[in-house]
Amino acid sequence: MLKQCLAIMRREVFYLWRDKGLRHILLFGSLVGLLLFYAIYSAQVLKDIPTAVVDLDNSGASRELVDKIGKAEYLKLVASVASYDDLQELIKQGKAVVGVVIPENFARDVALGRQTRVLAVIDGSNMIYATNASAALLTVTRTISAQAGVSALVARGVQLQQAKEAYQAIDFSEEPWFNPALNYAYFLVFALALNIWQQCCTLAACLNVIGERGMKSWLQIKASGISKFRFFASKSIAQVFIFMAIVLPLYILAFGVFKLPLNCSWPSFLLFTLAFAIAIHSIGTLASSFARNAVDAARFGMIIALPSFVLSGYTWPLEAMPYYLQRIARILPQTWFFQGLNYFAFKNAGWNLMSHYILAMLAVAAVCYGAAAIFIARS
Known part of the structure; x- marks a missing residue:
């Protein structure tokens, strides 16, 4: 069974790599975004x-x-x-x-x-x-x-x-914490680059199911006796692995070269990112499971991925949004990721808070994968 799963995973990596357009989007989309945004905000504060x-x-x-x-x-x-x-x-x-x-x-x-x-x-x-x-x-x-x-x-x-x-009877002193220079680049650049990364990953995940149904090999796979659960689970593992592999150069460039702040440990931050990668993959898989074709699946995924950054509360506080939007935002994994990103990169808020955010994203993943499994079983 393990050999079978590994074979499916290798096949998935090969198919994603063979799609030149998708390969370039996944490899270079977020990196180009980071370089672009860092150049734009390199002044750090507005002067003159x-x-x-x-x-x-x-x-x-x-x-x-x-x-x-x-x-x-x-x-x-x-x-x-x-x-x-x-x-x-x-x-x-x-x-x-x-x-x-x-x-x-x-x-x-x-x-x-x-x-x-x-x-x-x-x-x-x-x-x-x-x-x-x-x-x-x-x-x-x-x-x-x-x-x-x-x-x-x-x-x-x-x-x-x-x-x-x-x-001078009362001397008010101002002391910004966690971002002492009030550097706008530190606050925004990394989040914008990760927003591009999550959109690219969602686009790739939207092909997880419908991409197979549209291929002639799908009938051969069904006839081979491989269970749908094992097949798509193996594909999902391969895709999440790729998502994590393409975010690593982004992290190295951001934290190693541009010296953006990271105050929590690397293993904790990678675990936090892995939970988010699983969550956004689950959303793409769900969209792919009930879509009529690949174009529809991509549309469903982008409808969720594109506005999610605005809804996440990163650039505008959740508390200042209408109540119904707050409720919608809290069921999106992007909200938990971008809110947590600020806490962990700047503040090292600790495992108790981090585990809360990780569990919230994994809960979203469980619901979406469960719904996708129902749609796949009926197909």
Whole structure:
């Protein structure tokens, strides 16, 4: 029986390798994706965010403020315009992402210790730019506001040191954990590459059953006396083995060459990946078992695989989604994999949490394989 299973597995590897198009997709799809995404996000954080200023006061104090904005770490002063309308046009044309409007009488109000309102405009049409610009502006405004407050107290006769202490009575320190540099590349690049890998694997798994039914050799296999269960189980083992083999170069490139974070042990992470490979293979096998042809099977698989990354909660929290979408997301193995990926790669959350995610994916696999077995038995 073992020899028979090994023969079926060798046959499956041969057929997958012989399909040139599928072979290239499996071998190079996720690797090309990793290289592409790493190149795109290699800057790690957004710098030199285009900023324009409208100075309606034209005083020494306002010019000093403009100078401080121009020297801010993540902002780049690209224009100084005369009116609010001119600023609006710059942002419409995409020439500026951030706009700062300094009001009239700015210097007078600061000198008298009055509250003055400086308008900060952010182009919200690009959320990535908007989020980073907002954080950069917040840092600048905190510093400038504190300096203005200290100057106002000094003008009223308060000693400089006392004025500084008044604004530093509560010192809030910010300390990001697990991704200290807030590196966007660490957070997104690896997940996007693995998303391509899971889609390619799902596509291959969708041929597991229907790919045999469409071949003339299927009648010979049925006549040979090999049980359907043993035949397709052997094929499945071979395919899962291939899925794991093609993800290993991706892992070596990501963790060894690009030095992306991996804080859990290699065996644990590979076991976690194996559970996911089995789960997505089970989905493809189920789609393949009731599809009318290979094209239909691929469609069913892609309908699940393509939106699953968005539904996984990796780029947008599950808790912020409508309740019915949360319920749907939790039955998809992609949700458990991409949620767990963040925990294990960054945090090394421990075996107790990892086992929960692994068991959830294996439960999905058991249900899908069981349903596929019923469809296969009736064929």
